[in-house]
Amino acid sequence: MAKKRTNKYKKHIKKSPGSIIYTGKKSTKQLFIDAFDYGPDFINELELKSIEDTFNFKNSKSNSWININGLNHINEIEKIGKHYNLHPLVIADIANISQRPKIDIYDDYIFVILKMLYYDENENIKIEQISLVLGPNYILTFQEMEGDVFDNVRERLRIENGRIRTLGADYLLYALIDAIVDHYYIVSETMGNKIEDLEELLFNGNLQDDLSQQVLSLKKEVLKVRRTIFPIREIISRIEKNEHALINPNSIQYYRDIYDHAFQLSDAIEIYREMIWSLMDMYMTTISNKMNEVMKVLTIIATIFIPLTFIAGIYGMNFDNMPELHYKYSYFILWGVMILIFIGMIYYFKKKKWL
Amino acid sequence: MAKKRTNKYKKHIKKSPGSIIYTGKKSTKQLFIDAFDYGPDFINELELKSIEDTFNFKNSKSNSWININGLNHINEIEKIGKHYNLHPLVIADIANISQRPKIDIYDDYIFVILKMLYYDENENIKIEQISLVLGPNYILTFQEMEGDVFDNVRERLRIENGRIRTLGADYLLYALIDAIVDHYYIVSETMGNKIEDLEELLFNGNLQDDLSQQVLSLKKEVLKVRRTIFPIREIISRIEKNEHALINPNSIQYYRDIYDHAFQLSDAIEIYREMIWSLMDMYMTTISNKMNEVMKVLTIIATIFIPLTFIAGIYGMNFDNMPELHYKYSYFILWGVMILIFIGMIYYFKKKKWL
Amino acid sequence: MAKKRTNKYKKHIKKSPGSIIYTGKKSTKQLFIDAFDYGPDFINELELKSIEDTFNFKNSKSNSWININGLNHINEIEKIGKHYNLHPLVIADIANISQRPKIDIYDDYIFVILKMLYYDENENIKIEQISLVLGPNYILTFQEMEGDVFDNVRERLRIENGRIRTLGADYLLYALIDAIVDHYYIVSETMGNKIEDLEELLFNGNLQDDLSQQVLSLKKEVLKVRRTIFPIREIISRIEKNEHALINPNSIQYYRDIYDHAFQLSDAIEIYREMIWSLMDMYMTTISNKMNEVMKVLTIIATIFIPLTFIAGIYGMNFDNMPELHYKYSYFILWGVMILIFIGMIYYFKKKKWL
Amino acid sequence: MAKKRTNKYKKHIKKSPGSIIYTGKKSTKQLFIDAFDYGPDFINELELKSIEDTFNFKNSKSNSWININGLNHINEIEKIGKHYNLHPLVIADIANISQRPKIDIYDDYIFVILKMLYYDENENIKIEQISLVLGPNYILTFQEMEGDVFDNVRERLRIENGRIRTLGADYLLYALIDAIVDHYYIVSETMGNKIEDLEELLFNGNLQDDLSQQVLSLKKEVLKVRRTIFPIREIISRIEKNEHALINPNSIQYYRDIYDHAFQLSDAIEIYREMIWSLMDMYMTTISNKMNEVMKVLTIIATIFIPLTFIAGIYGMNFDNMPELHYKYSYFILWGVMILIFIGMIYYFKKKKWL
């Protein structure tokens, strides 16, 4: 099985470096392109039929957002990349869906790779890569599949004279990144809740067999999300410091706001990490506590009854000459002695706080 | 339940980025505004009825401190923000009470977000956000609820010709931040005491069932407080380095003093963290020690009485031909043997230091 | 045995610093040299007989890649080094196969040491050192043994007018490093699979005796690979920043791509490290859980039967006067009592969730 | 109790920021001031009666060291502070004995806070704050109590034409700091010895009940001392880099020497920290080892005698038809069987290396 899993990379190696290979799951899904062409006082929402329809937006005077879904259509991606003068490595990065979030700043465009995070219906975390290219008056976005976190941005685009309509493409880029980061909050919150649920289970001494599995898979989730969120700060920093002609200085304050959010998220995730380690520790102590309790029960029972059984054993012996056996009340006296021993033991355990 | 908890953020996403949403608990509490207008030789303490009453202070020649309680009144917050030319993102940050402490430096005002920390009556830590805006001759403070840590500052304001009355608004900002940081000391001290109390419990072998819960929740508290206190140093550093026109160079030394306090607090909290980890370790060893003790009791009893019971069992057998049974003193000799075994065992355990 | 193992270094010390010593296993393997001499429109693939045949490429106008296999032939290595004006320390570094990956930038050539990683047939990780020297129009590579990760590069060289043929030696260097880094992905992926396999074993409670050995040796592998991959980022950074005449500015973007890959790999390896630590923790809790289960079985059996055995012992005593013995139904009543005790115990354990 | 402990800070808050409050224990101790007034060829050792007697030294031409003991005399401290033009915050810092070690560099004086460390008669670590003010030709030192680590410096001052007499006040400051740091070595050494003593106890399996307490309190000591020593490096660095007029460039080399010492101490303390963590780990394994031993004894005894007791029980049954009971030698044969079982068990445990 392990062999099969590595295929993806083995295949990759057969090609030249910088060659464009789609590393996701092969699918027969159709390419789906939608576009927004807008100005302060108009907006056109278009569903584009072919890749060539996207070419006009490059030199139009209005702002445009062209959203391409379906990275398995490598040839089309390459065509659009060439038309928009993207560097071959940029096109390769778009197609390779296991990129680390990053920013590449070119003279005439800015290229950003981010990850969209969401929970699927089974509460498993899903990571989908999105590539954004900011040109002078357009934004290209490339997604693996239809369905994204941008519905909110679309609605705002449709409102006449909204801030997003009057400001340039750099503000749209901000709005898109902001929408992505906003979704991280849901993921972060959900993870926090999961941790609290596990904590509660542990506090109630509910040691299910798969608890350590849950802790471990939660830890993996946290590590994955961390890897997704941490690079955001660096990306925004580079936008801030670069003073690129495509970014209006007035927009910087907005990017700074994303930076603050990313910082806050990173903080939260670091705390999650610490909490999960603590959970594991606590699980361990809880097990030990339970075992202690089990041992106490065993010890109490054994310590009380083993000596008593010994005494009973004594008077079960068959020696000819055992004078005690023949006294009239010795049986009852023995009962008395045994009850006294019993009470003494109970008292001893009470004093030791085992009972 | 988890779903319900995430609502806050899901709602947030429906709005535009930078839109002003109050993220705290909805309440019907009234907006409450009080103001101090002062100079070296006069002071007016005012309770303002409406948000418009705060507008005059912007261009007055005296220094003013306007304190707005009730962040649920978003519209009013927005009005005052617009009048004082605050950036839309600043107003959004004021309304969003889950901000990380930070500073945003604008050309004509400085915006600081901090957290007030205090213990409520149940010894639970409470965190309340406070936003401060320093303008040329005024300070705006925004709080979620009435009641704060500034009573001391108010009293000093009422003293004629006090340092706080003669120096500018930048000194008032220092005094307010200093009051907030001073309260951190109480929290830090209380946490230190809690840790020491837990230590003492552990040292006395008092292993309550919920001890690990207490350790864990203490750890969470420490992480929360740490997150609150750590950014202070960066905030003060930026004030120091920025050489903003609003900050008198003579005040820098005072801010530096807060910096030292924040450093000292951070140090203390790092030590708390280490101590709590140690507590958990120690809890673990204490449990193991206890179990060891339990095991020893069991082992001693079992090791003494199991062989003796075996011997008694032997002479309880019903074989026809068991010569020992018929000797006159064999019963008493057996007792002697068993007592010798008993003594030997006790001696053995003494030598092993189990007794 | 330890003594024998240190021989390598003890020997090393007898020589002068910077003296050229081959630190790998002595072998009688032949020196094997192959070369590519190419331009946009021609390519010569040569197998060179003697070290002197490599000398012509230094001043030829075409690009060349000379690949020398067999570091045990120190004299030949030294000759070629002298002809190509390599610093004595560079030649010493080539021969010493336990170098850390690094870059040394000289005025007229760039010297890079890297490690090729691959799994051998026993799934053990193998590390082979490769030294690369980039001159104005040639690349020298030095390997310990024949067989490498560059077959892909060779195939691309054979394609007429490919990018690799039209661009200079600096692009060939990039292609070679990229091929090495690409192989790291296979190793990283395989390690990830190994970790997941161990996880699965643990989740299934499959506590083989050598599990902790497997975890430990996996950890060693991760540490080794980490040591190999981490320096790559620094190496690429130095190429980027140095603005060396030998590196065409247009190639920088390609090196930057390797940098991104190295970053991504480092990220992955850090996560592996965390996961392996967690595995060890989890192994520990699993053992404790198992022991808990064992203890419960023991305790249940002992707690049920020890008191019952005591009762049976009582009525095995031989006192003359034991009235219960003579009642007609007392035996049956006793059975009843014992069954009640049994049921009571079972109920008690059910309530404690031990059953 | 916890409430009482926080009083110190609650009180503090009632005052203005930067107000001068003595935070140590109230005491009725007298203020004690001694002074050295010296030049290369003369020295006056004075015991000053009143605070006003310290005023002359400010403008004298000779070098002076004025040592004020008794921080509870706030008014006097304030007077001297005003006379020597100290910033109000400096005076507040002198009075507040829970400062972090730090340096504040003013135009005409340098203010340093350090901690003196020593062990009291009960081997508890004591920390006493000392504030040093370096002026053009004087040094002021403020201590909480009489008795310090400077006797050595005093003796050297009394030696005519010694280096300390001929060089300026900046060299005296160095000598004083050096004396403080030298005492850290004693503390560091003592801590090292304590750790070794605990190690030895553990190695000898001497698991006293309070061992984990000792480890924990040792850890606390290390954390405290670390907090005291770490800032020294930063303080010295700032003296070095600042090029303050009060510090003769020739003295820098001496300060650099303190820096090296502080570095060495920090190194040692980091090692102590690691060793203490290891101690705790080792304590844990030692407990586990002991428990293992206990369990083995129990298991050996139980495993040998429980089956034998069972056999004895069999032949204690009262069935009418038990043929073995009536054979002549069956009792002796049974003994033989039981001895064989016994020997077999012993052999088994030997093979398992439990015996």
Place this chain on the structure above:
Amino acid sequence: MAKKRTNKYKKHIKKSPGSIIYTGKKSTKQLFIDAFDYGPDFINELELKSIEDTFNFKNSKSNSWININGLNHINEIEKIGKHYNLHPLVIADIANISQRPKIDIYDDYIFVILKMLYYDENENIKIEQISLVLGPNYILTFQEMEGDVFDNVRERLRIENGRIRTLGADYLLYALIDAIVDHYYIVSETMGNKIEDLEELLFNGNLQDDLSQQVLSLKKEVLKVRRTIFPIREIISRIEKNEHALINPNSIQYYRDIYDHAFQLSDAIEIYREMIWSLMDMYMTTISNKMNEVMKVLTIIATIFIPLTFIAGIYGMNFDNMPELHYKYSYFILWGVMILIFIGMIYYFKKKKWL
């Protein structure tokens, strides 16, 4: 005992700071000085009788290496120091053998302190301090005892026209440092072997009583060596960056080579640290595993025989009316029942994989 150990430092404090005190063991060993005076075409190897004989080399035109053994001869050290214009602190540092490795760069000489590492005959690590002073055409080395790691350097010096003879004193300094660092490899390798030996012991389940002691003392060794090796990188960096007149730019590449070695060693030691922590963890799990095995044996035996003994006990009771006792085959039926129970239990344990 602890008191006695601290004497060293208590004594130190009685002297002035920067005073020259030998902190090693007092000994009556003679001072031993040997010198090499050399140029490309001549070499004089001298054994010097008195300290004054070393004075001529200062202004000679040839290169010289003067090696002083015996730091207990403080007066002689001081004399030579004065003649060569060494700063008093340098002389103090030479005499104090517990210095951290460091470099002090003066205008006319460079002062380096390093540690020589080697294993003594008992496999204990030994650390000896060596001080090196590089002047314009001489090197002074100060060692505590005769015997060092430089025999290799001496042999190379004796070879006519060798690189070391033709290059200046700065190359000799490199050769000496390189010889020291080369010896670190032996130590590093030996430590690696020790770790592997311990691993093997653990893998074979060989839990000697002193295993944790061995792990702990190994950890101490690693910490010590780390402290010795880590500063090397900083020392070399400072030589590289300083561009001191005494260091020929052509030598920098050689120092860079030492830097690479130091980096490689640091890497190796970091891995050792991780491995040792893992060993401790593994030791812990091995103990737990063993205990688990012990518990299983106990539980199996007890669980099988306790119920059987109970049954035997039942039929050992003396009730008058126990019908089973009188049936002809009941004894044999009971045996059958007990064998069935036995088999059932065995089957149960097999299923649970305890057997």
